[in-house]
Amino acid sequence: MASYSDPPKESFRPSMLIYDTRYRGITIQIVALIGFLTLLGWIINNTAQNLADLGMRPSFGFLMEPAGYDINQTLIEYQNQDSHLRAAFIGLLNTLLVAVMGCATATILGVLVGILRLSKNWLVARLMTVYVETFRNVPVLLWIVFTMAILIEVFPPPSAFRGDDPEASMAVFDSVAVTNRGIYVPEPLFTRGFGDLSVFGLFEISTNLIVILAVLFAGIWGARKVRQRADRIQNATGVRPTTWHFSLGLIVIPVLAVLIALGLHLGYPALRGFNFQGGIYMRNSLIALWLALSIYTSAFVAEIVRAGILSVSHGQTEAASALGLRPNRVMNLVVLPQALRVIVPPLISQYLNLTKNSSLAIAVGYMDITGTLMGITLNQTGRALETLLLGMLIYLTISLSISAVMNWYNSRVKLVER
Amino acid sequence: MSNANSNDLSFVRTEILPERTPPTSAIGVVGWMRANLFSGWFNTLLTLLAILVIYSILSVILPWLISPTWGAQSLDECREIIASTFGPNVDKACWGVINDRWIQLLFGFYPSELYWRPILAFILLWAALAPVLFAEGTPRQFLLVTALYPFVMPWLLWGGTIWTPLAILAGFAIAYGIVRLGASMIGTLSAIILSVVVALIWWLLVAGPLAGQLQSIIPLALTEVTSRDFGGMMLSIVIGVVAIGFSLPIGIILALGRKSNLLIVKALCVGFIEFIRGVPLITLLFVASVLLNIFLPPGTSFDIILRVIIMATIFASAYVAEVIRGGLAALPTGQYEAADALGLDYWRAQRLIIMPQALKISIPGIVSTFIGLFKDTTLVSIIGLLDPLGLSNAIRADTDWNGIVWELYGFIALMFFVFCFSMSRYSMYLERKLQTENR
Numbered sequence: 001m002a003s004y005s006d007p008p009k010e011s012f013r014p015s016m017l018i019y020d021t022r023y024r025g026i027t028i029q030i031v032a033l034i035g036f037l038t039l040l041g042w043i044i045n046n047t048a049q050n051l052a053d054l055g056m057r058p059s060f061g062f063l064m065e066p067a068g069y070d071i072n073q074t075l076i077e078y079q080n081q082d083s084h085l086r087a088a089f090i091g092l093l094n095t096l097l098v099a100v101m102g103c104a105t106a107t108i109l110g111v112l113v114g115i116l117r118l119s120k121n122w123l124v125a126r127l128m129t130v131y132v133e134t135f136r137n138v139p140v141l142l143w144i145v146f147t148m149a150i151l152i153e154v155f156p157p158p159s160a161f162r163g164d165d166p167e168a169s170m171a172v173f174d175s176v177a178v179t180n181r182g183i184y185v186p187e188p189l190f191t192r193g194f195g196d197l198s199v200f201g202l203f204e205i206s207t208n209l210i211v212i213l214a215v216l217f218a219g220i221w222g223a224r225k226v227r228q229r230a231d232r233i234q235n236a237t238g239v240r241p242t243t244w245h246f247s248l249g250l251i252v253i254p255v256l257a258v259l260i261a262l263g264l265h266l267g268y269p270a271l272r273g274f275n276f277q278g279g280i281y282m283r284n285s286l287i288a289l290w291l292a293l294s295i296y297t298s299a300f301v302a303e304i305v306r307a308g309i310l311s312v313s314h315g316q317t318e319a320a321s322a323l324g325l326r327p328n329r330v331m332n333l334v335v336l337p338q339a340l341r342v343i344v345p346p347l348i349s350q351y352l353n354l355t356k357n358s359s360l361a362i363a364v365g366y367m368d369i370t371g372t373l374m375g376i377t378l379n380q381t382g383r384a385l386e387t388l389l390l391g392m393l394i395y396l397t398i399s400l401s402i403s404a405v406m407n408w409y410n411s412r413v414k415l416v417e418r
Numbered sequence: 419m420s421n422a423n424s425n426d427l428s429f430v431r432t433e434i435l436p437e438r439t440p441p442t443s444a445i446g447v448v449g450w451m452r453a454n455l456f457s458g459w460f461n462t463l464l465t466l467l468a469i470l471v472i473y474s475i476l477s478v479i480l481p482w483l484i485s486p487t488w489g490a491q492s493l494d495e496c497r498e499i500i501a502s503t504f505g506p507n508v509d510k511a512c513w514g515v516i517n518d519r520w521i522q523l524l525f526g527f528y529p530s531e532l533y534w535r536p537i538l539a540f541i542l543l544w545a546a547l548a549p550v551l552f553a554e555g556t557p558r559q560f561l562l563v564t565a566l567y568p569f570v571m572p573w574l575l576w577g578g579t580i581w582t583p584l585a586i587l588a589g590f591a592i593a594y595g596i597v598r599l600g601a602s603m604i605g606t607l608s609a610i611i612l613s614v615v616v617a618l619i620w621w622l623l624v625a626g627p628l629a630g631q632l633q634s635i636i637p638l639a640l641t642e643v644t645s646r647d648f649g650g651m652m653l654s655i656v657i658g659v660v661a662i663g664f665s666l667p668i669g670i671i672l673a674l675g676r677k678s679n680l681l682i683v684k685a686l687c688v689g690f691i692e693f694i695r696g697v698p699l700i701t702l703l704f705v706a707s708v709l710l711n712i713f714l715p716p717g718t719s720f721d722i723i724l725r726v727i728i729m730a731t732i733f734a735s736a737y738v739a740e741v742i743r744g745g746l747a748a749l750p751t752g753q754y755e756a757a758d759a760l761g762l763d764y765w766r767a768q769r770l771i772i773m774p775q776a777l778k779i780s781i782p783g784i785v786s787t788f789i790g791l792f793k794d795t796t797l798v799s800i801i802g803l804l805d806p807l808g809l810s811n812a813i814r815a816d817t818d819w820n821g822i823v824w825e826l827y828g829f830i831a832l833m834f835f836v837f838c839f840s841m842s843r844y845s846m847y848l849e850r851k852l853q854t855e856n857r
Binding site: 018025028029030032033036043046047049050051053116119120121122123124127133134136137138139140141142145146149153356357359360362363370374378384385388391392395396399400403 | 454455457461464465468469471472607679680681682683686692693695696697698699700701704705708709711712713714715716789793794796797799800807823824827830831834835838839842
């Protein structure tokens with residue numbers, strides 16, 4: 001009979017820290033940690049010494065001092081006597097504004113181009129290939145300054161609109177003024193509005209907007225309920241009731257009613273003095289940045305969409321048709337869910353890129369977070385360390401939030417494998 | 419039924435009918451157009467729209483492009499030529515600026531009598547890359563060029579004595595020698611630690627004075643060129659190539675660290691990668707221009723191009739790490755298990771089994787990272803370096819060319835397009851090649 005016993009217990013020897021795989025991992029980690037902390041300590045020590053030589057102490061107190069500079073495109077109230085912190089916040093809002101606008105436009109353009117690139121029409125497919133290759137093989141910074149140059153050189157100055165026989169005229173029924181300083185579009189005004197709501201005394205939000213959005217979301221929720229009911233009926237009886245007119249009415253009619261109740265009318269831009277007054281003013285810098293970023297990113301989005309559609313094998317479409325599904329239901333129920341699984345992760349990483357590329361705003365003078373906090377505030381206060389750290393932290397937060405959304409989506413739609 | 423019988427049947431043909439030509443609407447240009455351009459009302463509409471778009475773009479650009487102003491010396495001269503040839507108020511390109519400044523857009527302010535050096539460095543770059551780019555069909559001797567290139571390129575571009583790169587190279591040779599000889603005598607690990615220590619001492623203390631001594635005995639030096647004179651496309655290529663070259667080894671280590679099961683190592687690598695990937699390159703360039711000197715011991719200062727290259731390397735290494743991690747993840751688990759089953763230790767398994775396959779899969783991704791980085795080098799114009807975009811501003815500040823816009827941007831865009839497009843085509847070719855090999 002064989003008897004088993006534990007191998008004789010070895011006493012611990014220092015050499016085991018290196019040669020014994022049980023301990024080696026710990027040794028390596030401790031060495032790595034010590035190395036990292038040493039490096040960090042060395043950098044902090046150098047920084048402290050250098051700053052002491054310059055007679056500066058790191059502090060974020062400067063954020064509360066008056067900024068003293070103007071920002072020419074703001075979403076919320078800002079005067080040049082407001083603090084640096086508020087200027088940075090305005091910049092952050094501007095970054096988010098151009099990022100959201102850019103992502104939306106890039107998606108629309110990109111999906112269109114991606115689908116057209118797969119078109120059976122030879123000419124259209126070639127044209128879209130040229131589009132994609134042209135825009136993605138040239139640096140985005142070049143596109144931004146190029147678009148800016150086009151806006152400045154091609155469009156007429158506001159003075160061209162003056163006089164009885166002006167050289168330039170406003171577009172779209174005399175409502176939109178396209179000038180070389182920017183574009184003026186009509187703004188929605190409310191005669192019986194609720195006024196603005198102050199949030200913590202920091203900035204003001206239009207109550208009208210909140211009401212309209214609330215009504216809109218209620219409508220969408222109602223339409224969803226209608227669809228769920230249609231699903232239930234279809235499951236029970238096999239016949240799907242027609243619901244689209246009902247859903248559309250649920251979404252559109254309440255919003256229209258609210259708009260009429262609030263007294264919606266448009267405030268048109270008009271030439272007064274040297275410039276246009278009234279309306280929503282979008283500066284050249286914003287438009288150039290927005291257009292360039294969306295077009296550049298749309299080339300990448302197009303490739304992603306194309307790859308996603310191609311990744312759904314033809315057999316899937318055929319199988320769906322064999323089951324008797326109509327073409328649009330084949331698209332909705334079979335092709336899109338599978339294609340989206342391939343499309344969405346790289347698409348979100350493109351959104352991330354677009355948001356990061358929006359920092360190039362500084363090249364055309366659009367005041368985003370790079371232009372305010374890491375630009376003028378840095379130059380005025382000389383606090384390079386604090387402003388850059390804060391700015392990087394803000395970008396990092398934006399990026400990590402977008403990645404978090406991506407990971408959540410990924411885990412939701414992931415195919416469950418064995 | 420017999421054969422003879424069937425031959426009698428009058429309706430069975432005995433000879434094959436001669437081939438008829440297909441209807442004219444289905445062959446040739448007409449057939450192709452019907453199939454590809456006008457196969458339905460929607461397709462026809464798309465075709466007409468596309469033709470309209472192409473026409474409206476070309477009708478603006480082509481007449482503008484064709485302009486006999488190649489020899490003009492200033493914008494005013496261009497305008498005179500255009501006015502005398504086409505009449506007043508005609509908008510045409512002024513190609514004189516490209517003729518006058520294309521060399522500057524390529525080389526910046528690099529001394530013109532030394533242009534052979536960047537050109538030679540560029541040609542050698544292809545020789546050095548040959549074993550990577552066209553793995554089969556390159557003689558093994560090219561690997562020597564690859565190994566020596568990191569020392570030759572800086573010497574060619576910046577100049578100075580040849581003994582400095584040689585002394586640095588000697589440090590590597592010494593370290594290698596210690597590892598080879600010492601492994602049997604004092605154990606591998608001790609030999610590696612010793613070699614690192616000796617090499618560091620050599621580089622920090624011995625190499626500089628030794629190079630100076632050798633230079634005074636045997637002077638072999640190229641004219642020195644300061645970084646300030648670097649510019650144009652050359653600057654973009656230098657930053658891109660150096661950054662991607664250095665980021666490869668760093669990226670491999672980061673990727674391995676991220677996949678390792680050592681908690682602290684993994685956390686450090688993940689933190690580094692996510693931090694770098696989460697911030698825009700421009701903020702890192704700001705760090706390079708205003709902050710990097712603060713992080714280093716008082717009194718250290720090195721020139722801005724070096725600082726930019728450092729930050730670009732850090733930036734690229736995070737992206738390369740993610741690409742290589744993708745390559746590692748794409749390897750079947752069986753490969754790892756097979757390596758373990760053969761009894762290979764971690765580093766041997768990585769070197770002999772994992773890395774050769776993972777790197778091969780990642781090459782297309784690395785190429786696209788390089789394209790991205792190469793395009794992003796234009797950002798250095800924001801912190802005042804004279805890359806093509808920065809130079810274009812400088813050229814427009816010249817009184818002769820004040821007011822030039824499209825010609826310069828168009829030329830720069832064309833240069834970038836040629837580089838990036840050919841690289842992306844190469845990457846696609848590589849991807850196709852790798853795909854068939856894996857099947």
